[in-house]
Amino acid sequence: MREELFVSGRNLPNIDPHLHAWHWPIPVYLFLGGLAAGLLFFASYYTILGKEKTMPTVVKWAPFIVPIALVVGLMALFYDLTNKLYFWRLYTTLRLESPMSWGAWVLMLVTPLSMVWVATYIKELIPSWDWKFPIIENTIEWFAKYRKVMAWILLPMSIILGIYTGILLSAFNARPLWNNSILGPLFLVSGLSTAAALIIWTSKDHAERLLFSKIDLVLIGIELFIIVHMMMGFMAGPSVQLEAAALLFGGAYTVVFWVFVVILGLLFPAALEIAELMGYKIPVAVPAIMVLMGGLIFRFVMVEAGQITRYLY
Known part of the structure; x- marks a missing residue:
């Protein structure tokens, strides 16, 4: 047996200075959780408004994807656990200061x-x-x-679930790229946008598609605003946050973030949706798939890049 003694708290394998604990299952879980939260939000919201007949895809058919997304996401999360046999301990207590505890209990209800x-x-x-x-x-x-x-139960629960997917990262104070309060709203809006895109893709009702094209355009605009705000916060922050932002401004994740997330995942599908609203024939699957892929890649970028950033220089 090899015994190691750490006396400095630095250079801990897989933790300090770089975190190497979270791999592909985590961004997949965050993406599917956000997508499920968005679909449940729209389904419950339009049910409360009594729009079941005029919004059949939103209320009835799109939610069929939700249990599948949640189960697959939880399977990915379970796969990533080191001590899989002890996952049940999350449900032996409720810690209000722990995002993971909140997420576990919300998922158990939702x-x-x-x-x-x-x-x-x-x-x-x-x-x-x-x-x-x-x-x-x-x-x-x-x-x-x-x-x-x-619907009244699921509406606030879906908002909590969508925000939780971002707060799960922002709670890591030791990672500058994650350590900001705007990740929760950003992940919520991104989840709503991917849900709107999926509804546009699956709906056969023209009026329903047009409405959610407008909703998705608003959500994309809000998401871009939040991203710009987040970047401004990084650039106005201390040296560690400047170093974190450098990963997206000339660093290893620059092309992936700005090309595949911002341009192809947000700006280009927004332009296609505007063209469709103006009367041009646009295959609805194209902007929808681009938004979905952009949302997935965004979570991969944030999880992978965030683990590289650190306060130890």
């Missing part, structure tokens, strides 16, 4: 609720669907009567 939401609409998608057992049938019918109650 995931089954999203499955119930989908179950109440499954017969509209598959008329021949049979639950086999009367008790299940009766339970689902009972929940169907209280969709608005579920």
Whole structure:
């Protein structure tokens, strides 16, 4: 057995000066969590407004993706855990100061609720669907009567889930690229934008697509504003944040961030959506896929670049 004694608190393998603990499952989890949060937000919001018939994709069909996204995201998170057999300990306590504790409890509530939401609409998608057992049938019918109650629960929960995906990073005070309060709102808006793009892609209703093209344009504008604000904060910060920002201004992640996230993931799809609103024939899948890919790449950039930044120089 090899024994090591650390006396300085510096040069800890995989932790200091560079963090090498989070790999591809984490950005995948953050992306799917943000996407699910956005879809649930729109579904619950338009249910509260009583728009189930005029917004069928938003309220009924797009939410079918939510349980799949959450389960796949949680599987990626579970895969990344070092001590997989002890994940249940997150649910033995609630620590209000811990973003991971908040996320664990919110996911435990949102995931089954999203499955119930989908179950109440499954017969509209598959008329021949049979639950086999009367008790299940009766339970689902009972929940169907209280969709608005579920919507009122899911609306704030989806906002918390979307913000949590960013706060999970910003809580790491030792990483300058993550250590800012704007990541929570940025990840929330990005999740809403990817959800809007997915709705545009899957909807067959022209009016629904046009409405969400407008919504996505607003969200892209807000996201760009927040990104600019974040960059200004870095540039006005201390030397460690200047060094962190340098990764995106001439550093290793410059091309990936500005070309694949900002230009191809935000500006270009926004231009295509504007052209569509002006009457030009634009394949809806093109801007939608670009927004989705931009959102995924954005999370990869933030997770990977953030682990390089540090306060030790």
